[in-house]
Amino acid sequence: MNYESKNEIRQVLETHGITVKKRWGQNFLVNRHAREQIVSMLECKKTDSVWEIGPGLGALTSLLIPAVRQLIVFEIDHGMIRALTAVLGGDAPVVVRDGDAVKRFEDTAKELGTPCRIIGNLPYSSASKIIAKLIELELFPEKMVFTVQKELALRMTAKPGTKNYSSFSVFCQAWFAIHIETDLKGGSFFPEPDVVSSVIAMTPDKKLAAKEEELLFSEIIRTGFASRRKMLIKNLSGIAGFSDEKKRMVKEFLKNAGKTESARAEELSVLEYIKLVRLLLEGR
Numbered sequence: 001m002n003y004e005s006k007n008e009i010r011q012v013l014e015t016h017g018i019t020v021k022k023r024w025g026q027n028f029l030v031n032r033h034a035r036e037q038i039v040s041m042l043e044c045k046k047t048d049s050v051w052e053i054g055p056g057l058g059a060l061t062s063l064l065i066p067a068v069r070q071l072i073v074f075e076i077d078h079g080m081i082r083a084l085t086a087v088l089g090g091d092a093p094v095v096v097r098d099g100d101a102v103k104r105f106e107d108t109a110k111e112l113g114t115p116c117r118i119i120g121n122l123p124y125s126s127a128s129k130i131i132a133k134l135i136e137l138e139l140f141p142e143k144m145v146f147t148v149q150k151e152l153a154l155r156m157t158a159k160p161g162t163k164n165y166s167s168f169s170v171f172c173q174a175w176f177a178i179h180i181e182t183d184l185k186g187g188s189f190f191p192e193p194d195v196v197s198s199v200i201a202m203t204p205d206k207k208l209a210a211k212e213e214e215l216l217f218s219e220i221i222r223t224g225f226a227s228r229r230k231m232l233i234k235n236l237s238g239i240a241g242f243s244d245e246k247k248r249m250v251k252e253f254l255k256n257a258g259k260t261e262s263a264r265a266e267e268l269s270v271l272e273y274i275k276l277v278r279l280l281l282e283g284r
């Protein structure tokens with residue numbers, strides 16, 4: 001299939017009775033250079049098992065097939081799976097997982113093991129859910145490369161004290177080193193979205209050491225950022241059983257970190273959150 005031809009894409013969709021669904025972020029990559037660049041960023045080896053999320057008609061899949069040992073694709077749209085199978089040929093060496101990828105990761109990992117790499121031109125509306133789920137399940141391949149809306153890429157890579165810095169920034173950066181590789185304008189896709197996309201590369205950089213650290217860390221960042229305008233300490237008071245002694249420890253911690261008692265969640269770096277978690281766990 002000629003993935004750069006909008007006419008051919010239209011025809012394939014029509015043949016299989018598919019209408020493009022915005023809710024599933026169906027914007028197909030029609031920029032040959034971008035497709036090749038995204039796949040080459042994944043740095044696949046011939047022995048790798050790779051997951052692709054949202055293969056669509058196969059713009060990335062077709063380039064991955066000859067480059068890897070095993071390719072598992074997650075696609076929610078059954079019509080798209082029919083079209084993809086027809087385009088790639090029925091005997092293409094691809095394992096298809098149908099349904100919402102977020103609900104299929106766990107059983108697929110149990111059955112086929114953790115992949116070496118994960119790739120996807122992700123649907124805009126569920127990209128953060130998909131990435132959060134991979135982290136939550138601790139599926140840590142050697143590398144992940146995703147196309148996401150630029151705003152999400154900026155949130156995931158944001159540094160403390162900036163407007164994009166959120167609990168999702170801290171969460172992602174506690175597990176991965178994340179780098180924005182390039183931006184793609186709407187014209188790289190069909191239908192053309194009215195937002196800019198970024199291609200991000202994520203490599204594991206797990207900074208938390210134990211399960212109990214992970215649990216408290218998640219709770220602290222979730223509640224810490226719950227109300228951005230409130231002081232961190234006020235937000236943390238919302239955690240069940242957050243005693244006066246713990247409040248005192250947080251105040252002491254902030255002072256030692258060179259911040260005031262009224263510091264807000266966005267002022268602490270990822271490493272400072274991890275230090276705070278360790279301190280609170282020691283003090284139990």
Ligand code: SAM
Pocket residue numbers: 024025026027028029030053054055056057058059060074075076077080099100101102121122123124126
């Ligand atoms: N990879 C193709 C490309 O680059 O041309 C299609 C990418 S398109 C942006 C996103 C794809 O993800 C669509 O095929 C859509 O049906 C699929 N999708 C959307 N939500 C999904 C989900 N929750 N689980 C699995 N696939 C999903």
